[in-house]
Amino acid sequence: xxxxxxxxxxxxxxxxxxxxxxxxxxxxxxxxxxxxxxxxxxxxxxxxxxxxxxxxxxxxxxxxxxxxxxxxxxxxxxxxxxxxxxxxxxxxxxxxxxxxxxxxxxxxxxxxxxxxxxxxxxxxxxxxxxxxxxxxxxxxxxxxxxxxxxxxxxxxxxxxxxxxxxxxxxxxxxxxxxxxxxxxxx
Numbered sequence: 001x002x003x004x005x006x007x008x009x010x011x012x013x014x015x016x017x018x019x020x021x022x023x024x025x026x027x028x029x030x031x032x033x034x035x036x037x038x039x040x041x042x043x044x045x046x047x048x049x050x051x052x053x054x055x056x057x058x059x060x061x062x063x064x065x066x067x068x069x070x071x072x073x074x075x076x077x078x079x080x081x082x083x084x085x086x087x088x089x090x091x092x093x094x095x096x097x098x099x100x101x102x103x104x105x106x107x108x109x110x111x112x113x114x115x116x117x118x119x120x121x122x123x124x125x126x127x128x129x130x131x132x133x134x135x136x137x138x139x140x141x142x143x144x145x146x147x148x149x150x151x152x153x154x155x156x157x158x159x160x161x162x163x164x165x166x167x168x169x170x171x172x173x174x175x176x177x178x179x180x181x182x183x184x185x186x
Contacts, residue, residue: 011037011038011039011127012060014060015038015039015040015060015061016039016040016042016057016058016059016060016061017034017039017040017041017042017059017060017061017062017063017126018041018042018043018044018050018053018054018059018061018062018063018064018080019031019034019041019042019043019044019062019063020043020044020045020046020047020049020050020062020063020064020065020068020073020076021045021063021064021065021068021092022045022046022065022068022069022070023065024045026115026116027043027045028043030063030119030122031043033118033119034063034119034122034123037119037123039061042057042059045068045069046068046069046070046071047068047070047071047072047073047075047076048070048071050064050076050079051075051076051079051080054076054079054080054083054084055079055083058080058083058084058087059080059084059087060084060086060087060088061087061088061089061090061126062076062077062080062087062088062089062090063089063090063092063122063126064076064077064089064090064091064092064109065091065092065093066091066092066093066100066104067093067094073091073093073104074103074104074107077089077091077104077107077108077109078107078108080108081107081108088110088126089108089109089110090109090110090111090112090113090122090125090126091104091109091111091112091113092113092114092115092117092122093112093113093114093115094114094115094149100112100153110125110128111125111128113125114140114141114149142185142186144185145184145185145186148179148184148185149184151165151169151176151179151180152180152184154168154169155176155180162176162177162180
């Protein structure tokens with residue numbers, strides 16, 4: 001109980017948190033965990049809902065998934081910063097790569113976390129002071145998993161065109177097909 005009070009004492013007076021993710025289980029689990037840490041959470045499943053909620057009650061903090069069913073999380077980051085410039089936003093994604101990390105930071109996100117990120121990682125990123133960086137995650141993705149995620153991302157960006165994806169990745173089409181047929185590494 002003392003730990004919960006200590007964590008809540010570290011929060012600013014306005015600890016409103018908007019969590020946007022199209023994965024319902026992840027969204028509700030993260031919402032509950034952040035409420036236990038003293039945040040006043042609001043949950044949204046998509047771009048339109050998130051922007052509507054942000055306009056109604058501009059949050060002090062936001063956790064936004066990059067890829068949503070109805071659009072791009074960067075739209076939400078831009079909209080939130082138009083409404084409330086001091087909102088501290090953390091981007092989450094299962095498709096971690098340098099280009100999307102740069103785009104998220106340019107849009108105003110203060111950090112970029114790869115899924116699966118736990119509530120401790122999210123809290124550290126949200127509450128990090130200017131110039132300080134949060135500690136690296138306890139269980140980062142393996143190199144094989146990062147490679148697989150990158151290939152999947154390029155494949156999706158190429159509209160599931162195997163030949164175009166193979167050309168852009170500089171690999172043989174059959175090699176790519178074998179990789180795509182396998183399950184994701186851990």
